Amino acid sequence: MKTTTTMLGLLLGLSAPALAQGLETYAEFPKDTPPGNIAIAPDGRMFMSVHEFYGHALRIVEVKPDGSTTPYPTDAWAHAPQEDGDGLNGVLGLQVDREGILWMLDGQGENQTGRIVGWDTNTETLHAIHYIGQPAARPTSFLNDLAVDREHGAIYISDTGDGANSAIIVVDLDTGRARRVLEGSQFTVPEDTPMIIDGREVKLGGNPAKIGINPITVDPTNTWVYFAPMTANSMYRVRTTDLLDTDLSDADLANRVERYGDKVTSDGSTVDTAGNVYITAMTDNAIGVTKADGTYEVLYQSDEDLPWPDGFAMGVDGFVYATINELHRSPVLNGGEDASLGTYRIVRFPALSATVSGR
Template sequence: MKSLYAATCALALALPAAAAELETYLEFEKAMPPGNLAIGPDGRMFMSVHEFYGPELRVVEVMPDGSTKPYPTEDWARAPQDDADGLNGVLGLRADRDGILWMLDGQGENQTGRIVGWDTKTETLHAIHYIGAPVARPTSFLNDLAVDRDHGAIYISDTGDGQNSAIIVVDLETGRARRVLEGSQYTIPEDTPMVIDGREITLGGNPAKIGINPITVDPTNTWVYFAPMTASAMYRIPTAALLDESLSDADLEAQVERYGDKPISDGSTVDTGGNVYITAMTDNALGVTKPDGSYEVLFQSDDELPWPDGFSIGADGYVYATINELHRSPALNNGEDASKGIYKIVRFKSLADAVSGR
């Protein structure tokens, strides 16, 4: 028994060392500010180009040599002209186990938000699901999404105006969408200033206090993990509860669990061990909320990790993250682009894979 205890303690101590070195996987030129990542089951990598910098391209495929090409096609990768193919503005995107790339194409003036699914195996359009009124509000900001193929659903974080922040649940078979947990204590922001490099970040002239943003589903499609960007906690809720239309708002809120601590954060993903990775942009850091509820900084660098943004876990057991200096973008810097071109993808072995020796 003593040897088992000693081995367990040694394993626990070894966990942070599993991520002892952060690898710069790819770097991009200043014209290619990365947004979020999606890695398909075959290892292909796709990336949204962050709309806060006003890019021409919306989505690209990232090739192994670091080059990029417009994706899904030359037309689809750009803003649509009239009624032609195209994407208005993509932040969240995910590739599911069947090779469908789901792109969250946000709403704007005279445009309805939607999810565009593209089959990366046949290179054909798979589906389009529109997220219109009344499920979407006039102040909606469709931010990120999690794909649950076991239950045929997609869960969207609608940041909204901070008071009406909510999760939108989309049925992939019927296209029906529902708005849940709107304005709940688990989706609206806390009253905490977002300070980066000694400056309070503003959005639209107001202090940036932002509701639900990070959202992810565990590999077994049992739990959805989510949180407001401006919040000190990560939450989770069973997928079964989100899919149960018989639950009242109060019943649904009762199903939410506080999973653990976190700082102000942007993106998240979760591994097979229940480790929820966090892009802690106010700390210029990558961290993890562990199953015991504690939060740990894995990597921190003011110079090398300015605004870590999105995550994706590859079949190779690596956790990939984008770095994009978003606090220096015009949208968050009083209309001025002060970015230095520190645009890259970094990666590290997931803690779950490190423990398993993979």
Template sequence: MKHLLSAASVVAILSSPLAAAGLETYLEFPKEMPPGNLAIGPDGRMFMSVHEFYGPELRVVEVMPDGSTKPYPTETWARAPEEDGDGLRGVLGLRADREGILWMLDGQGEGQTGRVVGWNTKTEELHAIYYVGQPAARPTSFLNDLAIDREHGAIYISDTGDGANSAVIVIDMQTGRARRVLEGSAFTVPEDMPMIIDGREIKLGGNPAKIGINPITIDPTNTWVYFAPMTASSMYRVRTTDLLDTSLSDVDLVTRVQRYGDKVISDGSTVDADGNVYITAMTDNALGVTKPDGTYEVLFQSDEDLPWPDGFSMGVDGYVYATINELHRSPVLNGGEDASIGTYRIVRFPALGTAISGR
């Protein structure tokens, strides 16, 4: 399913700022601390995954107000586990909910089962672990991002998979049951469009990078889950009640998915209370937004300052925070060579609508 940008979206893009003027660099990190995704708790504490594409020792850190970092949740948990001990194998997605639980998506490795680890940031104790094994997962699964729905007791995971089998995984937090939905649907698999950054087509595993569902987020009322393939020109949404309705077949569920609006190739996403879905538009070195009327607008663009914007988090201060990490220059996406120059930072800007953190 391929959609061209609407005329209104094209006008919005052409009339948008062509530089990152007005975008604030909140924090900068040294070369050994490439940021992944962000999570800001209801008390304002900030947590960050360290992007595994750079092969870091630490998986997750807490980011202090002065820009320093410390291993999180503990010295042991922040690193790879030894045999069956505590630790995290590789975290991309993470979210902090309104109860102060930090949810870390610990993707599966060879011979390992993916899982979601919840840590209570108030009591500094392990809260829960949910495992994502087969048949909800596939041998080619790549658990990429997640959204937390405490109102309905559910976790929604984007499984990028191998592209053909991209899907959403739904976890029931009460029973621990995991279900795979929308596998191979037009809303989860990539479109046939090249991922070109700085004039180079990005390759993954030697093949052109055409990547399925990745960005996924939930609105503050826990009514809608917004999601999209990374390589796609559309943002979609579906009601949480439909995702949670086990009586619906996949054929039925497909009819409940709505096309929300235009977008470009993108990585992370978040949404404010007014329905503005923010995306990290890494092929444009930009931050953009899909608006409730379906149009797409570039908010900030800079080839120098915004090389691969990655993940978002809403702050308690009304700002939208985003990570920058040059991921196209990482060994995984650059033929095994690390060509990054260390433009690792967190930027922020005021939300267009009402921002609510911790969800």
């Protein structure tokens, strides 16, 4: 199942981008299993959400070492609920913490409240459910991704919202309390930049796709949360202790946000022990990195091999794993038509520094 992805080309000039040569294809998937995000447990088990933009019934799978998949956590939980039974409505973000709890962000929709579902991958039992209702959520909320901080017993959610009200939602895992912070701030709302992929401007709901906060990750020491709007040229960070300080006003919190460095329009993110923030640069068909000195660098690029890189997970083997899913060709972002070619895969590459996932 594991092959090497290569791309031929000439490196011309001092600023020529890195090619996809050396990027490894870890697993490939059929048309009915377009990947969303991935999560890797401390024991190496891998889990993947099936992207809801393609309209398939399956929500979550476990990816086996041979690349095959099985519904997860159970067949019932891996599909939409039947009345009040087990099941997931639609999962994008997911992460396994250091205790082996798989946290799945089950987004809100018509007549359904967003929630975080925690599943114990050790005992294969339900661990917890935290609901994200109003006022922490808004009627226009789109719960996109999450970062788990077990050091402080918290989960940080990127709520893309309608763009104008994009925000971070902070969830206390001990009390279940959810708070909305940095709503409508310069750090969470999109910049006025068109999202152009393969020469076409991507549209969402008939309008140009300019999308607020999406990438969010916490560092391995649980000291900093890194985040950014999808449509933006800056990566930001804020201390976890500041996000958790309920005495800070939103204005005070905003004053503690730092611009970390440059980036391009991007979807997912993760960070290693050296402060390298990896991003899936889907408008460039690339995987890049915002370094600790604030500079941005393309690591891998291929129009053919990397159509919309999406989510990341840090492996226990020192590799960074990323999903590829052609999302700009999905019905939701392509005028209702599925134009995908079936380039659905997980790729991996060595982390730039020795890495232990922040959980």
